[in-house]
Amino acid sequence: MFGKLAVKNVTRSLKDYSVYFLTLTFGVCIFYIFNSLESQWCMQALGQSASYLVDAILIFMDIFSAFVSVVLACLVLYANTFLMKRRKRELGTYFLLGLPTGRVSLLLVLETLLIGLLALAAGLGLGILLSHVLGLFTIAMFSAYPAELGLILSVPAIGKTAVYFGAIFLVVMACTGFSVSRARLIDLMQGRRKNEEMKERPLWQSVLTFLLGGGLLLTAYAMLLTRGLLRIDPLFFLMLALGTAGTLLFFRSLSGFLLRLVKGRKRLYYKGLNLFVLRQFNSRIHTTYVSMTVICLLLLLAIGVTACSVGLNHTIEANTDASAPYDFTLQNYSGDVREVDIPALLTANGFDTSRELRSSYLCSLRYGTPRPEEAGDPGTALALSDYNALMALQGREGLTEEEVPCLREDPLVTGFSGIGTYRVVSDQEAQGLPVRRQLFVGNYAGDAQATEARLEAVLAQPGFFESGSYSLGSRLQIYLENMGTKLLVLFMGLYLGLVFLLTAAAVLALQQLSQAADDQPRYQLLSRLGAPEGMRDRAVFTQVFLAFALPLALAVVHAAVGMTAANAVIAQVGRVDAAASSAVTAAFLLVIYGAYFLATYLGSRRMARGRG
Template identity: 20%
Template sequence: MTISRLLTRSMLKNMRHYFLYFFSLIFSVTLYFSFVTLQFNEEVLKQVSSSPTASAGFKAASYLLYFIVLFFVLYANHLFIKRRSKEIGMYQLIGMTKGLIFRLIAIENIILFSGAVFIGIVAGLLSSRFFTMILMKVIGQEILIKLTFNSQAIIQTLMLFSVMLLIILVQLSWMIRRVSLLSLFTASKQTEERVKRFSMWQMFVGALGIIFIGYGYYESTHLFTTNDVNILLKRMIVILALTIGGAFLVFRYSVAFVFNLRRLMKNGHLTTTDVLAVTPIMHRMKGNAKSLTLITVLTAVSLAISTLAYISYYSAEQGVRNAVPADYVLLTEKGPAFLALLDKQNIDYRAITYEDMNAEFDVSRLLKNPNDANQIFYAESGMKQVVSQSFYEQIHGKVELAEDEAILTNMTDGVTSMYAMNKQGEIEVTIETLGNRLKDRLKIVDVRQESTLVQNGSNLVIYAVLVVSDTKYAEYKKFYGERKYMPQTLVFLENKSDVALAEELYVQSGADIRAVYGEGEDQIILKQNSYKQERQVYMSIFGMTIFIAAFLGLAFLLTTGSILYFKQIAEADEEQASYTILRKIGFSEQDVLKGIVWKQAFNFGVPLLIGLLHSYFAVKSGWFLFGTELVAPMLIMIGLYVLMYAVFMLLSIQYYRKTIKGCL
């Protein structure tokens, strides 16, 4: 028989196995090529950002995506070669050398890989339009981007997937040459490590794994209670070691030991579920601990990254409002010119003017833990200002304040989440002018996150704003006197349909220019964005971030789900003899399938559950650094991951159903 004929027959015979592998390759190429097509599309980059940040972000993400795909393809190739171990052994029995066998399977891989890359590039070119539409929607741009056939994207895809093919061939050569003839006939039945008899030591280690995970979660809740970078880094390393190591011990010992105790308690009276679900789980979970731990970590990492990115995007609206609390903020002498243009165009608006007044007050007095070293941050960082009750009510509505009472605002989620603060307490206010100092003590009746002021003429970040009664404000203002800074005017448009025209007038009047430094080519213009402009900046930055994170998260999710699915169909093929015996002794298809469903729910559910817990505590430890909302983004992302895992689980159950039907 010639090599070409043997190759044809081999590929036809293994078509059922190769179909999933071939589809995985096509999907990987499609996903990657779609992404790099966006990376090299100048129109997309222009809409996302005018800075090189967007291009750099796309480039870094494309290489990360490539390594995700590489890991997935290598793992899938390993599983499928393992399933063909008997075939490779038969080739050796009939006298074929390992070199000839390698050439045979290598040619198969080259043919499959070439076809997958070609189909994937065509599919990627078509799907790139779809992903472009999603990206434009996410960043809030209603622009039609042309479908481009970019040669750079094609060259990069061909180069990187050629390298991937070489790596796969090296892996294939190593797998064929290192194994003996006898091991080839048993390779498909081997797990990662041989399962031994259970002992008290294993029970102890299994319990230790659960303790490790629990303590790692506890440490994550105290991650940002220090400003020391070295301590913070050590805590991160400890948390990673505890959670990853604990997950490995749980898979290797805890699950198997718990199920072994359950089986012993039944005194040998095993049901179909015990035979088809509990026993395989008990042994395979331990034997496959390494791969399950890796899947859990990948799930946790991808979900955490996706959730944090979505928190940033979900909280963008609140972030814009914190930065620009009105439609327009007028800080220079050009402000009246802008208002005059609004009047000339009959645009209805509401203007609220505030005169600058700085103050000193120690917010750390409101910390629930007064011994926290981070209270220095509150006492010394940022700028504090005082506003009147009447000014505050024009923006945020009615409040009740006695003369000696005050409300603390501009305290963002990042501050209130990082440090536990009391809603009530006393603080000392200090106003200093011309060498004189006024000290006063006020009762804080509430601490709020809403933004009241933006940066003023001093160009310093406003850290906290104190709202006092009108009487108290007049007293402070009289002592404070006048300052050189222009009054801050907040402008609210009454009709949002006037925004487009108002934006033109804002730029035309020059009210958007806060300061000009230097001349000629060295000139620097500092601008004050309107709400619409600031929102576009936020959406461009965080929209691109959530798009890239979602793309990578999808790749991670499909990688982990597919690997679990491939492992399950391999187990289904190995256990066909068991299903045949059960059917012959009288068990119905539904009886057997019931145990299979429990097994699949456990195999997919446990890695997902531990991965979800890992990601939850990881996100919970520092989500406030990324946005203002946790619950909704977290639940949405968890729901998507559970849904995708459920799809893979149902696919594996369907494969088992077909396998069981074919047993008789």
């Protein structure tokens, strides 16, 4: 009986559950996507040569998942509180009919369980589809494609998601039963009769608050742009405090400033239901400016983190090319003691350089002065012919004899630690300088991974290093390490950005729906006064639009200033792909924020029509 009643209640109140269901579905979807990363092709490819990077990424994802689960639990509890408020009269009716408290609690638990199972199924389905999209995105980042592309189904991620959200729903059901057991009948029946008293602030106070808030924001912006993001000191925290206070004062001033501003334009003020909408907005923001500040800051974090994580990918990728001009570099650090014919030594030990390499070059780096033992470490010199040969291997222009001697910083070796600044000298001068070390650079003729494995096997032979002290720098290893960093930055940024966005949108939606429920009698009065349904619908749209657009607009301004400061830092090592970061961030905003806006508007409109 109670099972059928629970199904009937969920079906009948499906529109009431829309935002709640949307929050659960998006939460399950995001949680599954980022916990199924180990099944992604890119992670499997990375794990073949750099399994420690995969382990690090997965550890970070586990830590973030624990944090995300707490955030989502609080969000679900907040959404459940809204539903309980919406159903107070219904619960009071059950008590009037003589239904025991335990039975009412059981009914609500069954409803919560049902909506949870539906959201879990829908979220997992959406998560499987979007994890495929994420897989295609990361494959494009690798500039390579697997033999087969298909939907990824991660059984461990499904189990983990089910366990986490099962625990969340157990908490929700326990809280629901507890709140029902403590509810009083009179409070349930009169739950919607409490109205908020509107207090209109003097115009001068609103204008002063607005100017003060704007001044604090401009001060915080100026400090950020002049000081940058990397100076973490007391002034940095002062800057954050000024920005937060400015945002708070901005929204607080809107409670009177916007109303008085529109009042000055009589035609706009008295058009349609603008008078009613603005006074409603004025009365609400009087007490919700704190929550709007929090929502604005959450949106700022969502936009900033998402945009930076996507935009930084090009900077990380550019560092690979700068650190790896050749497929490998083998350095003989004992060249000052004994010069070795490295290609012959490799061939003698089983790595035929003429067959394994399509191009290679052996040269010597020299000390900058003839007697380095007297001058400590005066620097590095390179013969002109060697420099030109190395540049030719990179496909770059060399130097002429008229241009030497000169100081250069062009990359000479494959490895994160380059040579630094060195002096290019004539071949004749180089002959008089002592050898510092030997460089053997090359590009593989066949498959890079297989060829490098054979090279490493030769270098690992017991007798090979008796000939000197060697080190191997590999483009493949640098690429994989950079890709690991790239994926870690991308995944963590998207994970946090989406959670911040989901939290801001859900809290805002639930807040607006709660206010729409309180405004229902007012819209019914407008209907009795003759306001047509279309006019009332436009009034609802305007209220919801203002609530969603204002914190988003200010968050975009904050993010634009923050990204400018971030670009100034990143420009020292690369650049941010503004187009890609803006496109991805806009897509997330459109899908998640837009979905909540639409669901909120439809729910509020239904209540205004007296159907909720």
